[in-house]
Amino acid sequence: MLFRINPHSGVPLYLQLIEQVRHAIESGALRPGDQLPGIRKVAEDMVMNPNTVAKAYREMEHAGLIVLRHGSGAFIADHHAAVQTRAIQKARTVVQRAVTALRDMGLDEGAIRRLVDSELTERPLEETRK
Amino acid sequence: MLFRINPHSGVPLYLQLIEQVRHAIESGALRPGDQLPGIRKVAEDMVMNPNTVAKAYREMEHAGLIVLRHGSGAFIADHHAAVQTRAIQKARTVVQRAVTALRDMGLDEGAIRRLVDSELTERPLEETRK
Amino acid sequence: MLFRINPHSGVPLYLQLIEQVRHAIESGALRPGDQLPGIRKVAEDMVMNPNTVAKAYREMEHAGLIVLRHGSGAFIADHHAAVQTRAIQKARTVVQRAVTALRDMGLDEGAIRRLVDSELTERPLEETRK
């Protein structure tokens, strides 16, 4: 498991960790039973405080993403709610193509993020009508 | 100017405001000289504290996005670095198509965001090994 | 670090803090890596609100004067532009002599300040005519 943390994004570090584990599970990179690196290891690699990593692990257990086994480590939980890894794999291709196109147009990471954000947050025009 | 704030995203409210103004400028919705709504107005509309909005405005001035004129209001600054509104407009289409496709595949907002994130965040070539 | 604040000068408290840190750096009293007292500590000592001190710290980080390390404190930044501490030290003697002379002439603080101000503020060559 490789984490990529951006300490300047405003998003709490522990949340960034969680989102990345969640994504790794969705994309199939992490499968039920897989072991996560230890808290101290992650803390050291990511140059962050073990407490912060511990908080992320705690929250992930709480969310049912992982199981913490005392003395042996953290393991990916069985997902009752079937994760559609296949769909995600295809989706990734879509995203990769789009991102590449956007970068070729000269957009930087921030601009792309803002565009996506704007698109995802778009209020449905007639949400009240049902 | 219409803001869409998500108080549960973990991203500070004042940063969300800034990103949206930045995007509005990039997309041409706000042009140099345009006046932003007053701090108190935004605070009221968005149901947030005026100080929080004020902080966003202050930071935007700091970043050169806007100019604050004491007693008269906040105005979009002249962008020395020309903003390529055209490119953004075309880019928006790309994003819209991609997002629609992803939603049709059954991905929810969180999953899409994680995918994009994963794509945008450069991967180090060497992986951390346990 | 000892601050001396004048709440009646019309100059915002947070600006007074900043100017004093800046001066302490110039004069060599604070050197790169030195830790500043915590926000709450300063607030207590100076009998002012922690938010006000926090604002000063934030602005100083913005200006590159200090670095704020989340959870550990505020530290004097490395000054790329070398500060000529030597020159300031000699300059201080010049100022001390002048101030002493002026006080001996019967000028109070306000008068001295106005004179210096008048001297420092460049005069336009052309006068406004009525």
Place this chain on the structure above:
Amino acid sequence: MLFRINPHSGVPLYLQLIEQVRHAIESGALRPGDQLPGIRKVAEDMVMNPNTVAKAYREMEHAGLIVLRHGSGAFIADHHAAVQTRAIQKARTVVQRAVTALRDMGLDEGAIRRLVDSELTERPLEETRK
């Protein structure tokens, strides 16, 4: 009367006006009975709002610096407390020499101001002893 206003100093504009009139009186540039330019004139010249200038004038009258005669204008008041113009004139020379020296040492306006401030604000070492 020529005013020099710095809108970015943090010192309220109306206070800057007052200090400069006060200094002009001290230095003999303005003498009892002299007429000040009208509020609108100053506002126009200084590119500020008449209300701001009016406030300065009001405060100066309140302080006994000037007399406002309805319909005819603002005039320097008679100073009961004798102003030692002579002393100020000599003092100006002292200041000019010092400032020139400091500038030659490479100090900019800000640094000079901070040094003077630091000197003027210096707490007497044994102020309690009397």
Place this chain on the structure above:
DNA sequence: GTGGTCTAGACCACC
């Protein structure tokens, strides 16, 4: 313990 965000509400300077 540190700094950071947010709220609530007062008062000031400026237009």
Place this chain on the structure above:
DNA sequence: GTGGTCTAGACCACG
């Protein structure tokens, strides 16, 4: 009316 400063105090993220 505008933005700006300051206070008071709660809660969060990080070390």
